[in-house]
Amino acid sequence: MPRPGGPRHRRRPRHRSAGPVRALPRPQVYDSFQAAGLTDTFRHLHPDEAAHSWFGRSGNGLRFDHLFVSTPHAERVLACDYHQEAREAELTDHAVMTLRLGLPSTPGEQGEAPAAGAG
Template sequence: MQMFSILTVNIGAASRERAEVMLRWLAARPEDVFILTETSAGAGTTYLLDKFRQAGFAVVHTPDATGDRGTALVSRVSVTDTLSGHFAGVSIPGRVASALLATEPAVAVLGVYVPSRDRSVEKTEKKQAFINSLLARLDALPDELRERLVLGGDYNVIARTHQPLHPGFLAFEFGLLEAIEAHGFVDAHERCSPGEQVYSWIGRTGDGYRYDYFHVGQALGAHIMGCAYLQETREQRLTDHAAVTLQLDVTVQSRLETSDPADTTEADAMTLF
C-alpha cells in the first residue's frame, strides 16, 4: 500500500522574496498535499500559487474580497471535488480550502486558518464567529464524509491540557479542539506521541504555543502512520511557525503529472523570446 502524506505550514503572508525561498523548500518536500495558511493578497502568495499551478498541481484557494488572510490547498493528487458546498456557510470563506482526493479510501482534506485576535471586541467576535460557523459546517457534514476527513492548519488555539497553560484564552477557543474531538476526530500528534508537548510557534518571551494541528476522522484513525513537527521552517526563518507533516497508509489512485515548481528553466527560456 502506498503512503499518502500531507503537510501544513503557516507561510506568514510571505513577501515575494521570502516566497521564493519557501517555494524551494516546499518543492523539495515529499508530501502529496500542502495546506498553506496565512496566505494573503500580496505578491508572495500569488507567486507561490502561480508556480504550483504552472507545475501542474491542483490549487484550491478563495481570495478574500477584503484582502483578509486565508488558506490554500495544493495537491499533486487528483482532486475529485472541492467540497465547496459543504463549507459555504463558513463566516470567512477564504480561510478554508477543501478537497476530496483520488485515494482509496477516499480522503477529504479541509485546511483552515482560524483568525488570531487581541483583546479588542471586534477581533474576538470575528474569531468566535469563524469558529462557530466552522463547527456548524462540520456538524452538518454527512457522517460518512466527516469520518474520512483530515482537518489541518493553524487553529490559533491551545488545549486546556497545554503545558504551560497560557493565560488569556477564552472558553470558545478551548471549545474548538474539544468539539472537534467530540466528533470522533483523532489528534494525529497525540496518537503518535502520547503526552508529548510540542510547540509550533514561539512568542517574543520565548514561550511555546501549539497552534498548528492535524485531526483525522474516525474512519482514518487506524491509518495514521506518523505525525511530526518540523522546526526547520522556523529555524531557517522561512516563517515563524513550525510545519506539521502527517502520513496515512492509504492508496493514491490518481497522481497529477507535475514538474518541479521551483525550476525556473522554462520560465527563464520564455523571457528570451
C-alpha cells in the same frame, strides 16, 4: 520604511471583521473536534509529548497547528511530526507539519491496514 531603532510600521489588514470574535475556551474547541468525529493525529501518536508549532517573542511555545483525520482512520496514521528547521531559518513563524498515512493497497478495502510488503 522603518526608522533605525524605531518601531516597525505595520499595515492594517484590508479585511473587516463581521463582528466580535468569540472563541471557545481551548478544551471546548478540542472536545468539539472529537465530538465531530475527528482525531488529532499528533496527539494520537504522541499522547504525552510537549511539542510546539509556534514560539512568541518571550520564547514560550504553543501548539497552534494541528492535523486531524476522521476517527475511523486514526489507526492508519503512521507518522505525524513538527519540523522546526524552516521556522528556525526564519522562513515562517510556524513549524512545518508532516503526516504519513497507511492507505489501502487496493480500492474497496475497508478498515484494514495494508499487509506488510503489499503494494
